[in-house]
Amino acid sequence: MYTIGQVAKFLGMSRDTLKFYEEKELVKPEQHIENGYRKYNHFDIYDLTTVNFYREIDIEIKKIQELRKSKSIDGIKSLLEEKEQEVLEEIEYKKLLLKKIRLVKEDCEKVKHFLGIYTIKEMKPLEIKGEIEHFTAYDEYDILKKKNDSLKKAVTLTSLSRIIRFNEEGIIEEKFIIGRKLEHFDKDIEGEILYYPKCIYTVIENGRWSTGGENIDHNVEASLRNIALEKGYELFGLVHINLLLTTYEDGLERVFLEIYAPIK
Numbered sequence: 001m002y003t004i005g006q007v008a009k010f011l012g013m014s015r016d017t018l019k020f021y022e023e024k025e026l027v028k029p030e031q032h033i034e035n036g037y038r039k040y041n042h043f044d045i046y047d048l049t050t051v052n053f054y055r056e057i058d059i060e061i062k063k064i065q066e067l068r069k070s071k072s073i074d075g076i077k078s079l080l081e082e083k084e085q086e087v088l089e090e091i092e093y094k095k096l097l098l099k100k101i102r103l104v105k106e107d108c109e110k111v112k113h114f115l116g117i118y119t120i121k122e123m124k125p126l127e128i129k130g131e132i133e134h135f136t137a138y139d140e141y142d143i144l145k146k147k148n149d150s151l152k153k154a155v156t157l158t159s160l161s162r163i164i165r166f167n168e169e170g171i172i173e174e175k176f177i178i179g180r181k182l183e184h185f186d187k188d189i190e191g192e193i194l195y196y197p198k199c200i201y202t203v204i205e206n207g208r209w210s211t212g213g214e215n216i217d218h219n220v221e222a223s224l225r226n227i228a229l230e231k232g233y234e235l236f237g238l239v240h241i242n243l244l245l246t247t248y249e250d251g252l253e254r255v256f257l258e259i260y261a262p263i264k
Contacts, residue, residue: 114203121201125182196262207255236262
């Protein structure tokens with residue numbers, strides 16, 4: 001027979017964990033009525049190593065309780081297949097997360113190299129997954145999340161693009177879309193595809209730190225017109241604006257946006 005201290009030491013478990021397993025009826029050591037001391041026999045230790053094994057592969061306590069009551073070999077196999085599927089889904093999520101992190105690192109480089117610089121660049125194909133009235137229309141996001149393969153909830157905003165149409169008199173229309181960047185065209189494409197092989201491209205800064213909260217649409221439009229005139233480009237009267245990065249200075253947000261203005 002072993003004391004709780006001895007078991008905790010050679011199994012590498014805390015006393016609290018042992019007591020927790022006891023409360024969940026996953027182990028039932030003998031307890032002396034006189035002093036309350038627990039004594040563990042070799043069957044108890046076998047129970048504990050079994051519980052540890054299933055916890056190490058992240059099986060829930062509730063599932064282990066069910067297994068302890070009664071579980072056939074097929075039942076155990078089904079439990080493991082269920083956990084296997086969860087792990088595979090988590091791996092896919094981690095792959096997407098890693099991809100997103102790398103894309104944001106690329107966005108940091110875009111800010112460094114293109115802030116205030118105008119150049120010609122291709123706007124890669126974008127599949128429209130949905131449209132919302134405004135980026136603050138949060139109640140509309142849930143529907144779009146179901147159509148979007150981005151990462152969980154917080155990433156939806158970074159998949160949002162603002163599209164502005166303008167003519168000689170100024171802005172005539174704007175909308176916000178949820179888009180999916182396409183690596184290649186495949187059978188999974190369902191929505192409309194936006195693609196412009198030649199655009200005036202730049203990165204601009206918005207946010208209260210740089211603008212004091214003022215609307216800069218007119219300034220951006222005027223700058224694009226000036227560049228087009230200077231270089232002899234003909235604008236489509238269309239601008240795509242994507243959120244690249246947000247940081248803070250003196251408690252005020254600095255928002256960096258990339259601009260694609262298609263030219264003929």
